[in-house]
Amino acid sequence: MASDSPARPSGKRQDTLDWAECFMAMAFLAAKRSKDPSTQVGACIVNEDNRIVGIGYNGFPKGCSDDEFPWSKTSDNPLETKYLYVCHAEVNAILNKNSTDVRNCTMYVALFPCNECAKIIIQSAIREVVYMSDKHAHKEHTIAAKRMFDAAGVRYTQYKPPHKQIVIDFTEIDWDSLNQVPATPKKDDTVTDEMDMRKLSLKERL
Numbered sequence: 149m150a151s152d153s154p155a156r157p158s159g160k161r162q163d164t165l166d167w168a169e170c171f172m173a174m175a176f177l178a179a180k181r182s183k184d185p186s187t188q189v190g191a192c193i194v195n196e197d198n199r200i201v202g203i204g205y206n207g208f209p210k211g212c213s214d215d216e217f218p219w220s221k222t223s224d225n226p227l228e229t230k231y232l233y234v235c236h237a238e239v240n241a242i243l244n245k246n247s248t249d250v251r252n253c254t255m256y257v258a259l260f261p262c263n264e265c266a267k268i269i270i271q272s273a274i275r276e277v278v279y280m281s282d283k284h285a286h287k288e289h290t291i292a293a294k295r296m297f298d299a300a301g302v303r304y305t306q307y308k309p310p311h312k313q314i315v316i317d318f319t320e321i322d323w324d325s326l327n328q329v330p331a332t333p334k335k336d337d338t339v340t341d342e343m344d345m346r347k348l349s350l351k352e353r354l
């Protein structure tokens with residue numbers, strides 16, 4: 149009798165993330181890099197073989213310092229708000245692509261794309277957008293984006309996550325070995341190795 153007979157399950161893990169959950173989680177993880185104090189958006193582009201070909205989050209363009217450009221939402225002077233400078237997550241994900249193009253790909257994104265991103269999504273031949281939140285559905289930029297997606301044949305579907313949270317636990321694999329510091333360094337010891345520095349600060353916290 150074959151060992152992988154349906155009558156005898158192989159014993160594989162059942163509680164893995166499915167593709168959609170995994171890619172949406174990647175988008176949310178990328179969003180953690182955003183310096184925007186009010187809204188952090190991430191996007192993850194996946195090809196037809198379920199390979200990730202681009203990831204991005206909202207932020208200022210290269211060379212435009214996060215510390216110098218404004219993060220405000222409002223100001224008497226529009227030049228002092230973030231809106232004139234920030235690159236949206238969707239555009240960054242497309243620009244960050246590690247393949248020739250993103251033709252026929254699917255974009256997973258935390259927030260429904262605006263009209264400007266929709267134009268770029270369409271022109272780059274992305275075929276599907278899977279989004280989590282549609283909180284700006286009533287706004288013109290979303291209505292215009294949907295109008296363009298409908299005309300261009302880009303499908304968009306809201307993702308309903310099966311779980312409210314996914315926990316990433318750094319202690320799962322080998323936390324103990326990180327905490328094994330060979331010897332307690334004396335106060336005046338010079339620690340040069342980056343990992344040793346981490347061990348030290350971990351140990352200090354214990």
Ligand SMILES: Nc1ccn([C@H]2C[C@H](O)[C@@H](COP(=O)(O)O)O2)c(=O)n1
Nearest residue numbers: 186187189206236237259260261262
């Ligand atoms: N689909 C979207 C929508 C928005 N963003 C970015 C642009 C801003 O950094 C932020 C929105 O700021 P708020 O007006 O909520 O303070 O999110 C994006 O990347 N993709």
Ligand SMILES: [Zn+2]
Nearest residue numbers: 236261262265
């Ligand atoms: Zn946008």
